[in-house]
Amino acid sequence: MNTRALEDLNWKREEFIGKNLFEILGVFYEVRNVLPEIINQLNQGTKFIELVPNAYIRVLNGCDKFYINGQFLGLRENGYLSKIIFLFRNYERELTQEYLLNLALAKTKIFPWFFDLERNKMNIDPRWFVHLGYPASDYLSSAEFSDMVHPDDRETLLGALAGQVAGSLNKKPYTYRLHRADGTWEWFEAQSVYLGEVNGMPYRIVGVCQSIHDHKMIENNLMDARDKALVSDKLKSAFLANMSHEIRTPLNAIVGFSNLLTDSDAELDAEEKKEYAKLINTNSEQLLLLISDILDLSKIEANTMEFHYSEQSLNDLFTDIYHAQVLNMPPNVELRMDVPENSFYLRTDPMRLKQVINNLINNAIKFTVEGYISFGYRVAKNGKEVCLYVQDTGPGIPEESRNKIFERFYKADSFKGGVGLGLSISQTIMRYFGGNIELNFELGQGTCFVARHPLTCCA
Template structure:
């Protein structure tokens, strides 16, 4: 180990490390320069050869002389490094090719991009043949690229040169050994003995008068100084040790006190964090509960007032002496009232069901229920509804298993899922019902439709109150809480409910319940007649614009306006179309529903006010959002009036008259000239409805 670390070996290593990199850098520089010159030479040579062949072959390509092109390529046999060549015409057709003896692989079928490329030790060149700026064809050459062989030769030369450099370094180090290393090694020997024994009284031998001899003298003087200071340090160290012991004891006491203080602070901090966390959670729960309560009340108010609007509105028409109507019209109005009343009854029943479920007042009678009979009853009740929509119902042929459930509530769950599958299906679609085991002691009943499907964000919000599946379509009525009731009933029966949906394909709702032993139950056949709805005719208007997505509400306003021949109504089912009609026709007054598909009534009002053409048109909110904060928000947003459904015809009349008088006061005579009967000279608003003229 000492010999490996000797100064002699280090001197040899220094000499070798100086000579060897010098030799390698010199050889490397020569190699790089030579390879660069070689590459430049071969590329220039190949380019010159390609230009020469191209120039010689230009007449052959011009006159389609393939023989002359072959003769020109045959001259490549005088270039031993070129082992293949070809000539292509301007259309890329191979005219002539050449291959050296013993070479495999001819020319490519079509010319490549102009330029060089190197692959597998070969240099490939494509050169365009030009004549007066016109491309006549392409010359292709392939030659040996001997850069790798030349590089390997240089590596061998560098290896031999390195060995010679190491041999020279070894010879030089032997000559310098006695002159440089022996005096230094003598000093090193004394130093090792001092380190090993601790005897600083030893001295190194002084050889000569050079720098190494001065080093030996300095080393001896250093040993003498160390010997004196060692005695002083031994005395001082004893004093320092005693002082250090006292400080160590004091530091340990301080550390103990700090640890106790940190522990107390940590405990108090944890207690404070727990209190703050509990307080924050309580505040968040209270805030969430308050928001949920407000949202539920607002949604419930809107959903209840929507059908009430049609009921009370058409009822006012039927009971008003100022609005005579024919027998057919009375029947149509009554059908609207009946339809809205049934919808309101369903909504109230579902709200009551949800309230009873949430309060724990629902009593279930759990018993074995035979699925075949249950599905047969549901099929009999749903067939008329599906037939009216042209939808096929496909029930399972074999489903013999029984489940543990409340018979009435299970039937309610299945009918709700089937009703939704039919309601939100496409015309001529299908509903597939299936049942199959989903695990030990579990049975899954699935209802799959071919409707528009649901997006992932819709699926996440699906089982929340007043979240209607067909809300965006604006054509399907529903309370939006049926699925909430369904989910709670399934969970009360010890089951689970889920949904998978693909937009544009359809949705599948499934219910999992516990199975039980078969119990014979007599089948019950129920039929429910389907009552088709009465379509509401659409009317146009050039004076009033009503943006409303509910057909019954639109029909009500149409009937109110119809009895005044000088008033005409323009309607739009969504906000975007309403904006387009407002900008195109510039109506006198705009009636806006708030809950519109796509954009809300507030969004429509905001865009109307930013457009100079429609900024001055008074907009009246006609909505079922009746909460006080909704009214305040509507007035603050800039609505001229905020009317709450169900419509009060007198308030409706007064609001329109006030809006038209306001237009007249601002000097918009052109707007109000066609509606002179609306604005009277006295302070009382003129009745909006006049006696209907007899038809000729």
């Protein structure tokens, strides 16, 4: 036994002289002393015995021990065992480091790997397979790995690995996506180095890969938020520019016609005064609606929009809307109300629901120059919601605008009045109710908006 081994066991060399080896120490596997069995096998003619993994030496009269790997060699003379050579190495420290590393890695999404150049396969931590939802393993071929890489990332990643194999060392980390067993893609980052080189070529390529999917999703969300903030900033700039025009237009009319009515030098007959007063009233209502939309938008932004629910007769609610809106119809447009004979009672916020229907009718008025605007409701066949609709005989909505009409500040026709908030606010209100607004259309045959209100409201 060498001096280093004695030091590891805290023994002095002289303490071994004259002692029987079997009385001093043993070679153990788990709790069984296998040294007598090994000596017996050597006596019976076995020349070489490899120790099993996790074997250890232990002092029989104490607690000192350390893990070893090694071999027993039996030398024979004249057919008899004459010498036993025991070659071993203490790898207690390495085993401890390995266990600590595995313990630390088990709490992470970091997976060590190495590339076997001779067999052209990747040996990867079995946890990697389990993490991705595949049966546990510890290796896969280059082709199998290639199939798992996202097509958009495959050329870059496999090109980098091929460069490493060819002797072009690159310590740069690479990000890529891997196909999970459930069909989704997960982001990873990998980095590798050479374990050693022989004649300028890598002896072995080792590395780690780490799941960065959560970080990538946070990064993407932050980028989306940034992009939305930039878009929102542009929209608000355009909104402020548009607002100055939209507010100034009715104000100019109000101030101008008011001055005419109060000007003592202006010779106005009764019909002219009536017309000017009507124009002042129309522009005042337009300005009031504009300010109301702006206030509602600020409440939506601050999440302070209030709702007050009660049992409401939809026939009564629609009748109120009809009497208010019939006066706003253009000369060649008829307002039609389509409701069941027996009224349906719905738990809702009547003021907010009126706001939605009025917004839809006001929107229809802008685009309908002749024909009719019809509004009404029906209980859906599924018995879970009421469908409230507004239909017109206008030109319909162009295809390029259909996916944008519910966006804030968007206007399908920039020459029409308003700032593009009515549909967005109405959609928000319906979503507060637990429903939504859908667009049914046939270009050239008018537009129909359907507001779906659940019978069991969210409030």
